[in-house]
Amino acid sequence: MESNFFRSSRRRPAGLSSAKEPIEARVLSSFLNLTSVPYSSYVPSPKTFLHDIHAALKQLWLLVLLMVMARASATARLSLSLGLAAITAAALPRKLWQPQLRRLGMLGLIIFIFTAIGADGVPPVLQTRGVPPAAEGLPSSVSTPGSYRYVLFHFWFITITRRSLSLAVAASCLTFVALQSASLSLTTTPAEEMTLGLRLWLAPLRLLRMPVDEIALTLLLSLRFMALVTEEMRNLSLGLAARAVPWKRLPPGGGVQVLLRLGGRLFSNLMQRSENIALAMQARDFAGPVRHHVHLAAKEHVPLIPNIMAVLLLSAVVVGGQQFRLFT
Amino acid sequence: MATVSCTSGEVAIEVTDVSKSFGSKQVLSNASLAVPPGSFHMLLGPNGCGKSTLLRILGGLMQPDTGNCSLQQPIGFVFQNPDHQVVMPTVGADVAFGLGRFSLPERMVREHVQRMLQAVNLEGFIDRQTHTLSGGQKQRVAIAGALAQCPKVLLLDELTTFLDGEDQRGVLEAVRRCVGGPDQVTALWVTHRLEELDWADSVSYMDRGRIQFSGSPREAATYLKRLGAHV
Numbered sequence: 158m159e160s161n162f163f164r165s166s167r168r169r170p171a172g173l174s175s176a177k178e179p180i181e182a183r184v185l186s187s188f189l190n191l192t193s194v195p196y197s198s199y200v201p202s203p204k205t206f207l208h209d210i211h212a213a214l215k216q217l218w219l220l221v222l223l224m225v226m227a228r229a230s231a232t233a234r235l236s237l238s239l240g241l242a243a244i245t246a247a248a249l250p251r252k253l254w255q256p257q258l259r260r261l262g263m264l265g266l267i268i269f270i271f272t273a274i275g276a277d278g279v280p281p282v283l284q285t286r287g288v289p290p291a292a293e294g295l296p297s298s299v300s301t302p303g304s305y306r307y308v309l310f311h312f313w314f315i316t317i318t319r320r321s322l323s324l325a326v327a328a329s330c331l332t333f334v335a336l337q338s339a340s341l342s343l344t345t346t347p348a349e350e351m352t353l354g355l356r357l358w359l360a361p362l363r364l365l366r367m368p369v370d371e372i373a374l375t376l377l378l379s380l381r382f383m384a385l386v387t388e389e390m391r392n393l394s395l396g397l398a399a400r401a402v403p404w405k406r407l408p409p410g411g412g413v414q415v416l417l418r419l420g421g422r423l424f425s426n427l428m429q430r431s432e433n434i435a436l437a438m439q440a441r442d443f444a445g446p447v448r449h450h451v452h453l454a455a456k457e458h459v460p461l462i463p464n465i466m467a468v469l470l471l472s473a474v475v476v477g478g479q480q481f482r483l484f485t
Numbered sequence: 486m487a488t489v490s491c492t493s494g495e496v497a498i499e500v501t502d503v504s505k506s507f508g509s510k511q512v513l514s515n516a517s518l519a520v521p522p523g524s525f526h527m528l529l530g531p532n533g534c535g536k537s538t539l540l541r542i543l544g545g546l547m548q549p550d551t552g553n554c555s556l557q558q559p560i561g562f563v564f565q566n567p568d569h570q571v572v573m574p575t576v577g578a579d580v581a582f583g584l585g586r587f588s589l590p591e592r593m594v595r596e597h598v599q600r601m602l603q604a605v606n607l608e609g610f611i612d613r614q615t616h617t618l619s620g621g622q623k624q625r626v627a628i629a630g631a632l633a634q635c636p637k638v639l640l641l642d643e644l645t646t647f648l649d650g651e652d653q654r655g656v657l658e659a660v661r662r663c664v665g666g667p668d669q670v671t672a673l674w675v676t677h678r679l680e681e682l683d684w685a686d687s688v689s690y691m692d693r694g695r696i697q698f699s700g701s702p703r704e705a706a707t708y709l710k711r712l713g714a715h716v
Contacts (some may be wrong), residue, residue, distance in 0.1 A: 199574070199614055348574035381574045384616040385496075388568075433569040440544055440562040441570075441583045441630065449585035452594045453578055 179404040181412035183393050197343040198384055205248045207345040209463040212354030215342045216472055225478060226334050231323055233478065234330040238265075241334055245341055257340060261333055269329035276321035349382035349453040371446040377453075382434075389426050393419055496555075497522040497671035498543065503552030504694075505538055509553040510572055512538045513549070514694035522557065522637075525661060525670040525684065527676060530691035530703070536675045537565075537642055539691070543673070544640050556638050561631030565643040567623035576602070576618070576626050577611040583634040601629040610636065616650020625659050632663055639663065639672040645681070657684045679714060682706060 178186070201208075207215075222241075226234060243253050310317040343351065356373045363369050397419060404412050443449050501558050505513040507525045520526040521545050541547040543554055544562040561583075564570045573579035580598045595611075602610055605625040616624065623646050631639060632661040641660065645653040661684055664672045674685070682688060688705035690698040 182703070198616060268521060349578055377574065379571065381572060381615070384656075395501060430569065433564070433566070434572060437562075437564050437570040438572060441548060441572075442586050442634065443582075445585055450588060450593065451573075451578070451585055452581035452589075 163382040169404040179412060181402075181416055184416060185398055197340045199347050200249065200344045201254060201347075203250065205345065206463050206466075207244075207248045207341070209460045210345075210467045211459055211464055212342075212346045212350040213357050214464060214467050215346060216351075216353075216354050216358060218467065219338050219342060221471060221475065222338050223335060224476065226331050229478065231326045234326055234334075238330045238333050241337055245337060247343065249344060253344070257337070261337055264336075265333040268332055269325045272328045273317050274315055275319050276324045277316055277318040279418075319350035338381055343380070352377045353378065355455055368446070374449075374451060377451065385430060386427065389423060389430070393423055393426070397431070438473050495522070496520065497669075497714050498526075498556045499525070499554070500539065500543070501553045503539065503542065505535075505542065505547070505549050512694055513542075515552070515692070516695045517688055518699070520671055520673060520687070522671050523665040524686040525664045525672045525674065527674045527682065527685035527688045527702075528674060528691060529679070529682075529688060529709075531676060534691045535694045536591070536677075536691055539709075540640050540642050540673065543638075545709050547704060556636075557577070558633055558635050560638045560640060561634055561636035561678075562640045563624075563627045563631050563644060565646055567620065567627045570624050570627040570630065571615050574615060575611075576613045576615060578605070579615060579626055580611075580629045580633050580688045583630055583692060593602045597633060598629075602626075604632060604663055605629045606655065619652060621648050621655045624648065624652070624656050628659055628663070631705065637670060639670060641672060641674045643675055643677070645676065645678060652672070653678075653681075657681060660684075679709065 222237070226237060227239065242258055245258060248254075249257075307320075308316060308318050309322060345355075352373045355376055356369060358370060359367065359369045397415070402415060407415070489493075496519050498518065500516055500518040502515045502517055503513055504515055516535065516539055518528075528536050528539070538547065542549050543556055544560060546562075550639065552601055562669070571579050573582055577598050579652070580601055581594050584597070598612060599608075601607055607622065607625055607626050607629065610618075610622070610626070611652075614628065618626065627637075628641075628644075639660070644656050644660075649655065660672055660674065665668055666687075674681070682702045682705060685702050687700075688700060688702050689696050690705060690708060698705065
């Protein structure tokens with residue numbers, strides 16, 4: 158659905174009556190439709206079982222999930238992706254999970270299609286396609302037992318093979334799980350707790366003189382400023398929408414040029430903001446991450462049952478996966 | 486020779502013949518100002534007259550070319566856009582940010598933060614996410630953050646520029662409540678909104694890089710009317 162502002166401000170130039178918007182206008186519209194809750198920001202209510210799980214445990218889950226996904230079979234990858242989508246739908250309000258899953262699903266689908274078509278279908282340019290001398294004299298085709306076929310589908314330039322299909326499932330599922338699991342953790346955990354969790358895991362590295370506090374503060378500031386990036390993008394898009402750019406009258410490439418200029422402006426505005434923020438931090442006596450102790454309020458009461466359940470479920474995923482040979 | 490130093494005398498802020506140029510453009514030209522302790526002093530003037538530059542010099546964020554500045558320490562600085570100042574994801578952590586140079590027990594920090602939030606009329610906001618606040622609420626969080634450092638002087642740079650009438654009133658009330666008191670906190674409020682005059686104890690008008698007038702709000706209103714302003 159379009160935002161009301163965009164709809165009201167969009168004046169169609171006289172003489173143009175096409176029902177379909179140009180792609181540039183649709184890109185702009187998608188920025189304007191970004192939810193008022195910045196992507197991956199903490200959502201305190203409604204409170205779910207995920208809110209009760211300790212941040213350090215969630216981070217462990219993320220790590221294990223990515224490792225498992227990297228080694229899982231195609232079926233296990235698809236099952237884990239669907240499971241994650243189901244947990245997202247159960248844990249978040251509908252107005253949050255629907256656009257999130259729609260966008261990520263679309264991204265996953267694009268990756269799937271391009272990888273499936275491109276992985277084996279596009280011949281490598283630099284590699285010779287001739288038969289190697291060692292293969293001279295061999296029969297033209299090797300018979301395979303049963304119904305096994307390496308090439309699953311072939312039409313014109315589109316060739317989908319077992320390898321390309323497996324690669325497409327791996328790439329799209331890994332992307333989906335990596336982004337969605339991180340987003341789910343962030344929407345159900347305050348940034349301070351995420352920072353404390355990370356600091357806990359990184360604590361042993363202090364012995365090796367690693368700048369643990371600096372890394373933790375960087376994470377905390379990044380989480381805070383993700384909201385600013387969304388806001389800046391919305392503001393710039395609003396400004397452009399209010400000017401009612403006649404996209405269809407622009408010369409070829411003109412629309413892309415306007416959007417690129419918008420991107421450049423976004424970058425420069427963010428740099429300007431960063432400079433102002435650095436100045437404000439200086440005015441607030443910030444003396445660097447080592448000497449400045451950031452007071453973070455940890456959760457006073459950690460409920461035991463959801464955390465024990467989370468540990469048990471994590472063990473079940475790892476052990477069960479090994480048992481049923483879901484991982485290679 | 487230019488100096489910015491600490492004072493403990495009868496004047497909270499004293500500026501003497503301060504000048505500052507950016508390239509060939511002179512922004513401050515022999516500006517002088519004196520603000521008594523425990524007062525809410527408003528610095529008025531048109532855009533580009535050098536108000537924010539003077540404030541930044543007082544805040545130690547910039548050096549003057551010539552002249553002397555002395556003010557009571559410590560100081561708290563609040564910027565025009567609260568999105569630049571509110572750096573932490575939750576209200577409590579942000580108000581406590583300025584206390585980072587001290588090693589204090591968490592309970593003491595939390596109690597102190599709660600008191601500061603009470604001072605700006607934001608009780609119960611300690612665990613709120615900062616991105617869920619309105620502009621006026623964010624500005625009050627920024628003020629609470631500055632107050633948490635127990636300043637003697639508050640430097641406030643056009644805090645109400647982006648705010649609607651209700652939020653503007655909320656922020657002015659918050660500052661008014663903090664000024665004076667047993668700690669004799671002094672506020673220097675930079676603005677170009679003439680309707681805010683009524684909240685001040687004293688007013689200065691700045692134009693072309695120097696202080697043209699200082700006096701009570703009533704005297705300032707008369708002066709501004711003479712200049713053609715609708716007060």
